[in-house]
Amino acid sequence: MDDTNAIIQYGLNALQLGSFYALIALGYTLVYGVLRLINFAHGDVFMVGAYIAFFVSSFLLSPEGLACGQTTAFVLTLVLTTILTSGVGVTLERVAYRPLRRQGAHRLYVVITALMCGILLENANLALLGASSRTLPDLIHKEVINWGGVTITNLKILIFMAAILVFVLLQTIVMKSRFGMAMRAISWDPFAIPLMGIPVDKIIVFTFVMGSGVAGLGGLLYGMAYVKLENTMGMMMGWKAFIAAVVGGIGDIRGAFLGGLLLGAVEALVPAFLPSSYKDLISFSILIAILCLRPTGIFGVPLTTKI
């Protein structure tokens, strides 16, 4: 492999990793944009999504279950995982966040609650399913495409397409639809908006549905790409995606998407030029430098007009 090909290969690697960060960062940014809440349980919702994908796909594919074909199983898993994971996000909102909000608790307490919900999900998984890791069954027939040394799998293309599609979809909903307008309005002034007859709770539930659904999709694709599922997989991904969302400008959909890709690019390209042992050290130094230059992130504005 010559140098040009290698650079292209590093770039393709970056796209896959970046797509995952972007998918999770979108969930952080959606919720933050509406509620000003950093939903620290989001990384673990992603983990639950991956496990849901595991159970759904195993059931669909196994002879004792429905014994579907691979393509049918993939489409059904995609739909069911997204729906079920949305359910997990909404449940968290109903059980943990809404009661606090009703009592007018400070946002800080809700953030801490979110952090605890994440730990709860991790440990519930450990207690219920045990410590051994799971592997997602093959849902698509993997093909390695090779152009003169540069390789890409059909799965990687799918992941990147999914990330772009989700980004465009969310951006359209938030910026163009009436729902999106209501979301932006709540973030503008959460106290005046109910007086305008906008059903705040419904909008918030809708936000969680979108954010968690995307996390579920991310979990499914992550399982397909990296195979191994474990109960702590959401923690590191969650943190990194949160950093990506902040660097992009938290609350902004474009920021989450670009922040995710940027973090993926930095992480994938640093080992191309420097020893890989410096990977995280250099990656996060670069991100800190970006935040020093633009404390509100790439797309962030220092006002309360986000989303």
Added chain:
Amino acid sequence: METTFFKHLSVGTLSALLLTGLTPTAGAAEAPIKFGFPIPITGEIPKVGESTKLAAEMLQEEVNAKGGLLVGGKIYPLEFIYEDNESKPDTAVNVTLKLIDRDKVLVVIGPQSSRQAVPAAGVADDNETPLITPWSTNPEATKDRPWVFRAAFLDPFQAPVITDFAMKQFQAQKAAVLYEISNDYSKGLADNFKEAWEKKNGPDSVIAFESHGPKDADFSSQLTTIIKADPDFLFLPQNYSFAAMIIRQARDLGFKKPFMGSDAWGSAELMKLCGDDCKGQYFSTHYAAAGATGATKEFIDKYNKKYGYVPDDVAALTWDAINIALQAIQDGGRVEPNLAAERKLIRDNIANIKNFKGITGDMRFDDQGDPIKCAVVVKIDDQGEFTFVESVCPK
């Protein structure tokens, strides 16, 4: 060993009954001998913890079925206490300390991976408690620690075994390594391998020496660097779960050369995570289950019958480690009422074992507490079984 043990036991039981005369319950009333196991039940290598526990439970059942261990005419039941070290170095230190201080165990068996064993063994040494780590291969675990022993061979021995095998099998001259930077085992073995390889093949013959972090799942950048360097094979001194993920990703990136692994690959879980991509690869390990004979086969059959799968090297080494400790206790001829004195006695007896016939091979201990024993190289065949290729013994 089985038969002499049994003979001793029956004679012992008889004499114990005779001695205690009219109060036959007195023989069973001895305080149990406690063993502590700080093992990875959760975390990144849960299968290792499971194997340890299953092997230990099997041995405990066997001994306790006869009432317990016969020492100096008295029978002591065995009590095993398991603690989860979460596959983390700091937790390993804490639970080892807990076993020593609060549970007052006589001997500590574990931790398994060098990443936890190196720090935890330091704690045992400071507290003057004998510790045997069955699976750790990093020299640091036992170095200058008179209270620490192990049942596995060392990485500086394993590295040349891998080097020689890869040169012969793949006609390789250029090697690449991908290791985990925060893991003492992985990092240590990678360094040992680099040294051994470059001694044979000249400086800079390890053409790519890459690392990754403990929570990474994406290795594509490191692998791209490796593929660009075009080595003859890729050496992965990794735990089975990382090895499986790396091999799959390397194949996706179009890497066609063989892989070579180390003893941490040898888990029943490897094939589950890796699928067909691992078939045909080689790794060095402590024993090969397929084609075993004698006591080793007996152990494998018992384990397989009880738990439904072939024991991995962790289970076999744990079995040996516990038996080393049991032999040392019996060699003492008595159980001192004072725990510190008894621990000292056990330590001296382990150090003095001349030749221990383990199921992973014969061993004796050098002055660092490391066994002198053979390594084997196995191949992952098309059924996903680890088949024996060759055995390499220390000269």
